[in-house]
Amino acid sequence: MNNTTTKKIENVQAEIQQLKNKEKLLLQKHKSEERKQRTHRFCKRHSYLESKMPELAAMTDDEYYSFVNETMLPLHSNQTET
Numbered sequence: 001m002n003n004t005t006t007k008k009i010e011n012v013q014a015e016i017q018q019l020k021n022k023e024k025l026l027l028q029k030h031k032s033e034e035r036k037q038r039t040h041r042f043c044k045r046h047s048y049l050e051s052k053m054p055e056l057a058a059m060t061d062d063e064y065y066s067f068v069n070e071t072m073l074p075l076h077s078n079q080t081e082t
Contacts, residue, residue, distance in 0.1 A: 050056050056064065 056067070059067065
């Protein structure tokens, strides 16, 4: 191969690497945005729940999980079975 062809190959390889890096950054940004949206949704929904049931704020994690398992999950499983 002559020098110009070798240079073109190197340029294309460098461009490919730049595009791979750009893709990686875009994927990281997308995942970060999804996490932020998920966290916001959780906080918003839980604050609504706590506003309707203030006693939830005083519960330990285990008490909260028991509450959810005993009250909310049975309602959900009944809806999915029909």
